[in-house]
Amino acid sequence: MSESSEPREPDFVDRALHSFDHVLDLFHDKVLRPLLLAGRAIAFGFIIVLAVLVLLTVLVIAVVRLLNVYCFAGREWLSYLVLGGLCLIGGFVLWRRRRPASIEK
Numbered sequence: 196m197s198e199s200s201e202p203r204e205p206d207f208v209d210r211a212l213h214s215f216d217h218v219l220d221l222f223h224d225k226v227l228r229p230l231l232l233a234g235r236a237i238a239f240g241f242i243i244v245l246a247v248l249v250l251l252t253v254l255v256i257a258v259v260r261l262l263n264v265y266c267f268a269g270r271e272w273l274s275y276l277v278l279g280g281l282c283l284i285g286g287f288v289l290w291r292r293r294r295p296a297s298i299e300k
């Protein structure tokens with residue numbers, strides 16, 4: 196049992212595994228991480244869009260019911276007229292605030 200205190204040089208298997216591990220790290224950093232981030236952004240964006248759509252639908256239903264019960268009992272058409280007018284005014288405001296697309300040469 197003779198142990199030498201000299202550091203030995205890594206053999207072929209150690210170098211090959213180190214190189215393989217380095218290549219996998221590079222592949223993960225350059226390819227997989229951006230794909231995972233993009234997929235995560237798309238998934239969260241989809242969830243947010245669906246949540247906003249549900250909330251807007253619930254809000255419109257609530258406004259129509261509140262108008263039907265408290266403001267225009269028995270005259271649903273007035274509730275729809277008020278809600279349509281609010282949407283029309285909101286559309287005019289957004290249309291007024293728009294900016295023309297810049298034409299680049």
